[in-house]
């Protein structure tokens with residue numbers, strides 16, 4: 001990607017500088033929209049089917065129309081080609097479209113945006129802090145991948161203010177939920193644990209793939225509710241997301257954790273092998 005980014009908006013490719021979304025777009029006004037971020041390996045979006053399924057679930061959850069998957073695939077391929085991107089992150093955003101200036105959505109078609117950027121290099125380990133604000137596991141958008149990420153923006157800024165690089169949310173019951181852009185796994189007393197859907201976490205595509213790899217590798221996983229204090233017992237911690245894959249954590253709050261631990265090392269190798277053998281697992 002040498003020059004300015006080329007994006008796809010509502011059916012047309014253009015330079016990002018020339019692309020136009022209405023100032024009255026409900027996504028812009030109130031965060032009414034859903035999105036997906038996919039990792040692209042060697043020009044091919046990874047786990048396309050799973051991401052499209054989740055996009056449809058998120059759109060359903062907000063009462064938005066899901067765009068035609070074939071149109072989206074054409075848009076994704078066109079954007080990757082126009083930007084000459086092979087190792088990339090690809091974002092699909094669907095919003096409520098032009099609307100009145102309040103919470104009520106207008107009757108316009110959704111706005112659909114497909115954009116891509118070079119893949120981001122993540123540090124080999126992350127430092128995580130638990131933020132003082134809860135995730136609402138009973139909220140209307142719990143578990144949906146909406147574009148209303150202002151809470152995540154605030155939480156990540158809090159993490160940076162506290163010398164960390166990712167922020168972890170507990171939910172209103174004080175159970176572990178998720179981080180701002182990733183799911184969390186811990187190993188404690190030889191058990192791998194990750195919060196369940198009832199925690200309010202987004203059901204990450206990578207989380208699901210890791211759970212399947214654990215089955216293949218005979219690694220027992222406990223997805224029961226994880227009370228906040230269980231973090232204090234963690235011998236190993238890692239994050240998962242489409243762009244991070246499996247990323248070890250070396251500290252939670254002031255507590256150092258050995259990283260990378262043996263479980264994340266094993267799973268990271270298995271994940272790399274999965275990517276190499278199946279672009280759409």
Ligand SMILES: Cc1ncc(COP(=O)(O)O)c(C=O)c1O
Nearest residue numbers: 181182183202204205206241242
């Ligand atoms: C809040 C949140 N949780 C979890 C994840 C991980 O999801 P996935 O593995 O599908 O990328 C993300 C990804 O961006 C996220 O934003």
